[in-house]
Amino acid sequence: SETASLVGCSRLNKFLRERYLNLPQGEFCQVTYVWIAYCGMDLCYKTRTMDFTPKTIADIPEWDTIGQTEGFSTEMPLAPACMFRDPFLLDPNKLVFCEVLKNTREPAESNHRNSCNKIMEKIKELHPWFGMEQEYTLLGVDGHPFGWPRLGFPKPQGYLNVTMSCYIHIIHNFLFGPQTWEFQVGPCEGIEMGDHLWMVRFLLHRVCEDFGVVATLDPKPMTGDWDGAGCHINVSTVQMRAEGGIEHINKAIEKLRKRHAEHIRVYDPNGGEDNKRRLIGCQVFSSINDFSPGVANRGASIRIPYRVAQNKCGYFEDRRPAANCDPYAVTCAMARTCMLEGEEELK
Numbered sequence: 001s002e003t004a005s006l007v008g009c010s011r012l013n014k015f016l017r018e019r020y021l022n023l024p025q026g027e028f029c030q031v032t033y034v035w036i037a038y039c040g041m042d043l044c045y046k047t048r049t050m051d052f053t054p055k056t057i058a059d060i061p062e063w064d065t066i067g068q069t070e071g072f073s074t075e076m077p078l079a080p081a082c083m084f085r086d087p088f089l090l091d092p093n094k095l096v097f098c099e100v101l102k103n104t105r106e107p108a109e110s111n112h113r114n115s116c117n118k119i120m121e122k123i124k125e126l127h128p129w130f131g132m133e134q135e136y137t138l139l140g141v142d143g144h145p146f147g148w149p150r151l152g153f154p155k156p157q158g159y160l161n162v163t164m165s166c167y168i169h170i171i172h173n174f175l176f177g178p179q180t181w182e183f184q185v186g187p188c189e190g191i192e193m194g195d196h197l198w199m200v201r202f203l204l205h206r207v208c209e210d211f212g213v214v215a216t217l218d219p220k221p222m223t224g225d226w227d228g229a230g231c232h233i234n235v236s237t238v239q240m241r242a243e244g245g246i247e248h249i250n251k252a253i254e255k256l257r258k259r260h261a262e263h264i265r266v267y268d269p270n271g272g273e274d275n276k277r278r279l280i281g282c283q284v285f286s287s288i289n290d291f292s293p294g295v296a297n298r299g300a301s302i303r304i305p306y307r308v309a310q311n312k313c314g315y316f317e318d319r320r321p322a323a324n325c326d327p328y329a330v331t332c333a334m335a336r337t338c339m340l341e342g343e344e345e346l347k
Helices: 002-010 014-021 113-122 192-211 246-258 260-266 306-311 327-339 342-346
Strands: 029-036 043-050 063-069 072-085 094-100 129-139 160-165 169-174 180-189 214-216 231-236 293-295 302-304 316-318
Touching: 029 072, 029 192, 043 063, 043 192, 063 094, 072 192, 094 192, 113 192, 113 327, 129 192, 129 327, 180 192, 180 231, 192 214, 192 327, 231 327, 246 260, 246 302, 246 306, 246 316, 246 327, 260 327
Parallel strands: 029 094, 293 302
Antiparallel strands: 029 043, 063 072, 072 094, 129 180, 129 214, 129 231, 160 169, 169 180, 231 316, 302 316
């Protein structure tokens, strides 16, 4: 079972494990393929050995996985999309994030990267920057918040900020909820936002395996008077970053107002049902039924940071996406609504 696997992995003798990992691997390179499962939320991976070290993503051959399409189990191609250094097996080994395709070469149902990339190509002259704040909750293998007392409740919610330097430079925050943390990824331009966030999610789950804990992206893992977990998105275009960019920020916010319901449907993988448990209009969350922009207001749907309002340029933050959102779907919706014009935005 998954629980037994996590417990067993966390109890392994790490010194013995390192001894085997440090054995010379000669001229070979281990390439770990990572992809989104057909359910659209889980991540899968497997590793192949190559007799050369790939220099670019074009050097990585396609592979395949067993997937579900149109009710049938079938082999589905894995098309390499972006490549990263491997922080677990170390250089020269690689991590490769892949798109899942049907045998017809069309994107699988869970593959939102394909359509997102097409939109990002149309707006590339705007140089759209995105940053996403991934909140998550640490659980023990029993599903109980990690470190919580077995009976009763912990001390009142608090906040702690810790800067961490690891494979990717991130800001790591301890938030208000039950063992809820966040890391911030970005700024990334265009399609890179989804690529990087999905890969960092993989790193998160992989690290948790070594420590025998579970990271859940459930937007409301514990019922009661506890904050949920979101994945706020910060958005900026070259126009918004220029002098007087606040005008373009305000225009984008008005476009978002008109499409509030549409965005709620794509801000979690269950069409808004997950966010109903989180966006309840109290604590630091807006109501799922209302659209509310505000300056320096963390209880609003859309926040304009105080410094942006003062400088009259910069970025805005959409606080509605849930922790388990698909970043490709979120950035694609944001680009369609705020950055395409006329007929193009409706396609």
